[in-house]
Amino acid sequence: MIVYEVFIRSFKDGNGDGIGDLKGIIDSMDYFEYLGVDALWLTPIFSSPSFHGYDVADYYSINPLYGDMTDFENLINVLHKRGMKLIIDLPLNHTSILNRWFLERPDYYIWADENTDVNETRPWDNIPVWHASGRGYYKGTFGRCFPDLNYNNPEVVSQAFDIVRFWRGKGVDGFRFDAAKHIYDDHEKNLKFWKKVVEGAKTGLNVAEVWDAPYVMERYADVVGYSFNFTVFGALRKSVIEKNPLPLYEALLLVKDSISKYFNFLSNHDVTRLASDIPGEKERLFAFGILLTLPGVPVIFYGDELGMPGVYDPYSPEDVVDPFPWTEDMCASGGTRWKSPKFARPYHGYSVIYQKQNEGFLTKIKDWLDFRRRESWINTANLTEIYQNEGKLVYTISKEEKSIKVSLDFQSFGITLS
Numbered sequence: 001m002i003v004y005e006v007f008i009r010s011f012k013d014g015n016g017d018g019i020g021d022l023k024g025i026i027d028s029m030d031y032f033e034y035l036g037v038d039a040l041w042l043t044p045i046f047s048s049p050s051f052h053g054y055d056v057a058d059y060y061s062i063n064p065l066y067g068d069m070t071d072f073e074n075l076i077n078v079l080h081k082r083g084m085k086l087i088i089d090l091p092l093n094h095t096s097i098l099n100r101w102f103l104e105r106p107d108y109y110i111w112a113d114e115n116t117d118v119n120e121t122r123p124w125d126n127i128p129v130w131h132a133s134g135r136g137y138y139k140g141t142f143g144r145c146f147p148d149l150n151y152n153n154p155e156v157v158s159q160a161f162d163i164v165r166f167w168r169g170k171g172v173d174g175f176r177f178d179a180a181k182h183i184y185d186d187h188e189k190n191l192k193f194w195k196k197v198v199e200g201a202k203t204g205l206n207v208a209e210v211w212d213a214p215y216v217m218e219r220y221a222d223v224v225g226y227s228f229n230f231t232v233f234g235a236l237r238k239s240v241i242e243k244n245p246l247p248l249y250e251a252l253l254l255v256k257d258s259i260s261k262y263f264n265f266l267s268n269h270d271v272t273r274l275a276s277d278i279p280g281e282k283e284r285l286f287a288f289g290i291l292l293t294l295p296g297v298p299v300i301f302y303g304d305e306l307g308m309p310g311v312y313d314p315y316s317p318e319d320v321v322d323p324f325p326w327t328e329d330m331c332a333s334g335g336t337r338w339k340s341p342k343f344a345r346p347y348h349g350y351s352v353i354y355q356k357q358n359e360g361f362l363t364k365i366k367d368w369l370d371f372r373r374r375e376s377w378i379n380t381a382n383l384t385e386i387y388q389n390e391g392k393l394v395y396t397i398s399k400e401e402k403s404i405k406v407s408l409d410f411q412s413f414g415i416t417l418s
Ligand code: ACG
Pocket: 052, 054, 055, 091, 124, 142, 143, 146, 178, 179, 180, 209, 210, 211, 212, 213, 230, 269, 270, 314, 317
């Protein structure tokens, strides 16, 4: 199974307003089939005042810019008919400040009391967590517009369960649980919460977004089904950039026993795109080769298959979600134009059409995608016999009678399978 992350607003416009939408995704089925992906992960689809949608105004709605519930049901039907699955992104930690709960149900949110240090900041980047309002200070880990929900209130917990059941009832195959470690300030409590959520969702294909140490991510994977593999993500890039197998080798040793519980990835909407860190095509193809030979579920961030560049800037996060270049001019029907392309510019050879006609990166990566589709057993394979020396890294992937030895040469960027 291969998963493809679609940032809806930038992907394909189906109704001519220049904004990517659900109908546009339906219109893209042949492309997904060409790539050979088995599941889509859609970034949040709900009503929201932001371009990314991680601040939800109404969990039971479809953002009108992306379509309506009928479009959503159509999308599920079309995907399922083609044998593909749908994972939706669900940010349950916080809502939008415009969610009516924020006005009507203050008890659904977290308010400072006399013991609270309202100058508290996030441990990883010193951004303030508490925000002043006419009703006192409220908590918003991701900023003033993203008030955190209060999961010490049982009503909020049951709201979360209802939301998950509702979307499972619509036919979604699973969820990406956004910011999964932030629900409570305590992993044990979080794990209990997610266990119940997943039971309510009757399992499904679920993945926790927990950007943390490997042993932490692994615990969430055990409960939810999968975790994103931030360990391999960082190490893989470092190894390719530095032409040194050591970072990846060390990362693989840390995650090898649980590798099949991970969604492995090279980029996502929160980081600099692969092509901006690794501009060389040979090196990038090598990175894809590693991704597609590792057990677990490989995830491709839309546009990485074309070598779209994009440098992440937390103050301008839309830089990494440039419009998907279907055509070189980027303004043909279906192209999205809600923002000007900052990095993936027109007439630079990024488009699907250009690459198909000129044997671009897309056609080269296709060989690796086809390989992974043929060898789909790798998803649940074991990773063994990992060693490195003299600029090479070797590992074996095996399952029952099947086995492949993968030799990676970090000097020539060659991959040998035997
Ligand atoms: C998710 C989404 C993201 C979204 C939100 C909010 C959450 O993917 O798009 O933002 O709905 C933290 C959170 C994640 C969050 C990222 C952006 N991602 O935990 O849930 O921020 C450290 C911290 C992590 C932190 C990370 C960020 O521990 O918690 O992620 O830094 O850089 C090693 C360490 C590891 C450390 C890393 C990196 O791996 O083990 O602990 O992680 O190094 O140093 C949305 C929008 C944004 C908008 C935001 C408000 O997409 O544009 O700004 O909302």
